[in-house]
Amino acid sequence: MKELNDLLNNLHSEISSFHKVNLAVSSGSVGWHIAHSLKTIDQTVMACKNSNPTEYQWHFNFKRFLFLSIAKKFPRGKAKAPKIVRPEGDISPETLALSFEKVRANLKNWESLDxxxxxxHPFFGDINKKETEKFLVLHTKHHWMIIKDILK
Structure with a gap:
């Protein structure tokens, strides 16, 4: 999870740019992309923690294989974030800081999980811990690249 923590540090470094928008890149602000990334990590980790490891069954999923193992990136503008991970309400440096604290606390015992x-996942089906780590890194990196393009 070192790569995810590095990406979190990158996102954190852009809190002060939360209000910036570049409509040529995205309709979402820098703050929206940070908040969405954090909410995705939080919801995903909580779902994993609340899952029953004995119920997991691997099934081949072509989309999962393609994106998590071959392409190792997500195309822009092709999917819409599920409602559960869309930021709601006002986004401010304070709300983002609280979200960072929550996510970092939630990730603390990740390594000890089964x-x-x-x-x-809505497109990839059930994904286990190893695949979840790949997904979280790719998803966060995807939004980090969007943020960098917004700020250019």
Missing amino acids: TNVHFP
Whole structure:
């Protein structure tokens, strides 16, 4: 999870730019992308922690294989964030700072979780701990690249 923590540090460094928008890149502000990334990490980790590892069954999923193992990136503008991970309400440096604290606390014991904790992804199906780590890194990196383009 070192790569995810590095990405979190990158996101954190841009809190002061939360209000910036570049409509040529995205309709979301820097703050929206940070908040969405944090909410995705939080919801995903909580779903894994609340899952029953004995219920996990691996099934081949072409989209998961393609994006998590081959392409190792997500295309822009092709998917809409599920409502559960869309930021709601006002986004401010204070709300983002609180979200960072929550996510970092939530990730503290990630390493000790069973390898078969899992969560149901809307496109990739059930993904276990190892695949979840890949997903979280790719998803966060995707939004980090958008933020960098907004700020250019």
